[in-house]
Structure formats: structure tokens, C-alpha cells
Amino acid sequence: MTTSILILVGFVLFSALIAASGIVFRPGTWYRTLVKPSWTPPNRAFPIVWSVLYLLIAVSGWLVWREAGFVLIPFCLFVVQMVLNFLWSMLFFGRKRPDLAFLDITLLALAIAANILAFWPHSHAAALLLVPYLAWVCIAGALNLSVWRLNRDRGVFA
Numbered sequence: 001m002t003t004s005i006l007i008l009v010g011f012v013l014f015s016a017l018i019a020a021s022g023i024v025f026r027p028g029t030w031y032r033t034l035v036k037p038s039w040t041p042p043n044r045a046f047p048i049v050w051s052v053l054y055l056l057i058a059v060s061g062w063l064v065w066r067e068a069g070f071v072l073i074p075f076c077l078f079v080v081q082m083v084l085n086f087l088w089s090m091l092f093f094g095r096k097r098p099d100l101a102f103l104d105i106t107l108l109a110l111a112i113a114a115n116i117l118a119f120w121p122h123s124h125a126a127a128l129l130l131v132p133y134l135a136w137v138c139i140a141g142a143l144n145l146s147v148w149r150l151n152r153d154r155g156v157f158a
Contacts, residue, residue: 018086019054025094035151084104
């Protein structure tokens with residue numbers, strides 16, 4: 001295999017590792033009992049959308065690496081947004097703390113936006129591949145806030 005393919009596989013594996021947070025911290029019965037806004041996407045949409053987004057994230061990182069190598073600031077932002085992504089599942093589903101999860105997802109959206117800006121000079125395509133991720137995270141943030149507000153007086157949070 002060429003180095004480029006190995007690096008792409010590395011990005012895909014890193015994305016899969018972060019995606020594993022959705023396996024470790026599953027919605028479960030607790031989430032099903034929460035009051036959710038009428039515009040909540042169907043449960044089956046989440047794994048499909050996230051699978052596509054994680055692939056786009058991996059390809060995005062690989063495109064920047066291919067054009068510029070491992071550039072410090074863009075890839076530091078890349079790692080930061082991935083860590084924040086992982087933490088959201090732990091906070092929301094694992095700890096049942098939508099308040100902290102909302103703070104996390106707000107920081108995540110900012111980190112993704114910063115990552116898009118940092119990737120842009122190295123690869124426009126890579127930056128644009130992160131736009132659907134940012135859009136979905138903003139929707140998820142609005143859903144997180146709505147669920148928190150709709151349920152905060154029900155005694156269902158840790």
C-alpha cells in the first residue's frame with residue numbers, strides 16, 4: 001500500500017474510534033422516556049447520518065494531509081473537535097447531563113468552524129467536507145437544548 005492510502009486508513013480508523021462513543025454511550029431507555037420536540041429526527045437517521053459524517057471528516061483530514069502534511073494548527077483543531085465530539089455522547093447519554101452536553105456541543109460547533117477556516121488555505125474541498133458536519137452539529141445542539149429545557153423539571157437528569 002502507498003503511504004497515502006495508509007494515512008487515509010489512519011484517518012478512517014481515528015474517526016471510527018470517535019464514532020465508538022455512540023456505541024459505548026447508547027441512548028437506551030432513559031433517552032426514550034424524555035420529552036422531545038416534534039422536529040426530532042427519527043432514531044434510525046442518527047447512525048446513518050453520523051456514519052456519513054465520520055467518513056467525510058476522515059477524508060477531509062486526509063485531503064489536508066495530502067496537500068500540506070500534518071500542519072500543526074489545523075490538525076490540533078481537528079483533534080480538539082474530535083475529542084469534543086466524543087465527550088458529547090459521554091456527557092449526554094453516559095452522565096445524563098444535557099446541560100454540560102450543551103456546553104460541549106457549543107464548543108464543538110465553534111471548533112468545527114475554526115477547523116473549516118484552518119483547513120481552507122490547504123484544501124478547499126477538505127474545508128467544504130466539514131460543512132455538513134457543522135450543520136448537523138448545530139441541529140444536534142438545538143435538539144440538545146430543547147430536550148434539556150423540555151425535561152429539566154421532570155427529575156430525569158443526573
